[in-house]
Each structure stands twice: as structure tokens, then as C-alpha cells.
Amino acid sequence: MxxxxxxxxxxxxxxxxxxxxxxxxxxxxxxxxxxxxxxxxxxxxxxxxxxxxxxxxxxQHASRHRVTATVLRRASVSSPDADYETATGREARTRVVAGWTAPDGARRHGTVLSGLERPRSGDRFGIWTDAHGRLAARPLDxxxxxxxxxxxxxxxxxxxxxxxxxxxxxxxxxxxxRRYAGWDRAWDRAGPDWGRTGAGS
Structure with missing residues (x-):
């Protein structure tokens, strides 16, 4: 405006x-x-x-791979990879110890979020890893x-x-x-004579 x-x-x-x-x-x-x-x-x-x-x-798509993990067991509270203090209730329920085969053929296992409602031993789910089978975040699409x-x-x-x-x-x-300053200067010049007879006002 x-x-x-x-x-x-x-x-x-x-x-x-x-x-x-x-x-x-x-x-x-x-x-x-x-x-x-x-x-x-x-x-x-x-x-x-x-x-x-x-x-x-x-x-990211070149360096990360989707592999299938198999549930070995539910993660225990004492699992060193599980952070139950910061996990939500749902995350705590779906954390499992799982095993998977890395793209380079090495066998890996660790505590992961399965995304399964009721994970049981033998259930399978997908995870993202790097070329050596280390867990990685899902690549950006x-x-x-x-x-x-x-x-x-x-x-x-x-x-x-x-x-x-x-x-x-x-x-x-x-x-x-600057305009106000100019007005002030003009008023200072005219002010003393304002209203006087014969002062031109």
C-alpha cells in the first residue's frame, strides 16, 4: 500500500x-x-x-540399498542399541533385534525399528543400509x-x-x-515574528 x-x-x-x-x-x-x-x-x-x-x-540412491531384514527377537530394554528414554511408545513396541545380508554379502544384525505392529521371530521387513550393510536413513526421493x-x-x-x-x-x-527538519528551520525563521503588526504575516 x-x-x-x-x-x-x-x-x-x-x-x-x-x-x-x-x-x-x-x-x-x-x-x-x-x-x-x-x-x-x-x-x-x-x-x-x-x-x-x-x-x-x-x-543417496547410489550409496544406499534396501535389503530385507528378519526379526530374530524383540529388543530388550537392556539392548545397547535401543534408546528407550527418547523412543515413543510405538517405537519401543516395534524395536527388534534383526538380521540381514549386506549388499557385499556380509551378515549383519542389530536393533532396528521394524515398522511391524506385532513383530514376531521370523517376520521380514525392509530396511535401508549402505554398501557394507550398516543402517542408513531412507534416501531422499x-x-x-x-x-x-x-x-x-x-x-x-x-x-x-x-x-x-x-x-x-x-x-x-x-x-x-529531513522534511520535518526543514519545517522546523522554516518555523524558527518565521516564529519570532508570527502575528506581529507589520511583520508580513
Whole structure:
């Protein structure tokens, strides 16, 4: 709304001051920056984020493997791999000691979250590991990476627009202070003679 108010001062008006024209230029410049530069910054940031995240997706899918684990037994409270102080009730119920074969052929076992409602010995479920069979987080998928990139672009555009608006407000604030200072100086010159006969008032 401040930008629109600044642009309104472009109208032909015999009372328009030089500062009004300067404020209009500031408002127009801010509007152009918000409409053109902010989307461009968002596009560039989003594109860069998309490239980096998609590379990460490819790297994670190349280095992580989904293997089938077999439940050996329920994890006990004393299991060294289980952190029951930070686990939720559901996680505590589905933690099991499981065994699996690593992509390199080595046999592995450890305490994992099975994702099974009532895990029993012999039940099978999928887990993600690295090439040596060590547990790994699920790799990022392409759609999620794209969503993050879009959000990064939108955030960058909004931050740019906010910075432009903040700069406009700072410039306007300085201009208003200078205007008030000019009024004070004019009042100081006219004030002592205000209302006196023959003082030209």
C-alpha cells in the first residue's frame, strides 16, 4: 500500500513538492524491484537448490540399498542399541533385534525399528543400509527434493521482497525526517515574528 501511495504522488498537482516527486521515484523503484527482481532471485535460488538436491538424491540412491531384514527377537530394554528414554511408545513396541545380508554379502544384525505392529521371530521387513550393510536413513526421493527446492525459491523471493520494502521504508523515514527538519528551520525563521503588526504575516 505504501508503494501505491507513493505512485499516487505522480498525479499533476500544483501543491506537489520536490520531496513528493522523490518519494514517487522511490516507490516506483521498489515496485519494479518487487515485481521483477524478487521473482528472479526466487527462480535462481530455487533452480540452484533443485540442482543440489537432485544430485543428493542420485548420490543417496547410489550409496544406499534396501535389503530385507528378519526379526530374530524383540529388543530388550537392556539392548545397547535401543534408546528407550527418547523412543515413543510405538517405537519401543516395534524395536527388534534383526538380521540381514549386506549388499557385499556380509551378515549383519542389530536393533532396528521394524515398522511391524506385532513383530514376531521370523517376520521380514525392509530396511535401508549402505554398501557394507550398516543402517542408513531412507534416501531422499525426487518429489520431496523438488518440493524443498520450490519452498527455497519462494522463501528467497519473499525475503528479497521484504528487504526491498524494508529499504523503501528506511529511505522514506529519512526523507520524512529531513522534511520535518526543514519545517522546523522554516518555523524558527518565521516564529519570532508570527502575528506581529507589520511583520508580513
Amino acid at each position: 505504501g508503494v501505491i501511495g507513493g505512485l499516487w504522488r505522480w498525479r499533476h498537482n500544483p501543491l506537489r513538492r520536490g520531496t513528493d516527486l522523490a518519494e514517487a521515484w522511490v516507490a516506483l523503484s521498489a515496485l519494479v524491484l518487487v515485481c521483477l527482481v524478487a521473482p528472479l532471485v526466487g527462480f535462481l535460488v530455487g533452480g540452484a537448490a533443485q540442482g543440489a538436491l537432485q544430485r543428493s538424491v542420485r548420490e 525426487s518429489a520431496t527434493a523438488t518440493t524443498h527446492a520450490v519452498l527455497a525459491g519462494i522463501g528467497a523471493a519473499l525475503l528479497t521482497a521484504g528487504a526491498v520494502e524494508g529499504g523503501r521504508r528506511a529511505v522514506m523515514w529519512r526523507m520524512v525526517l
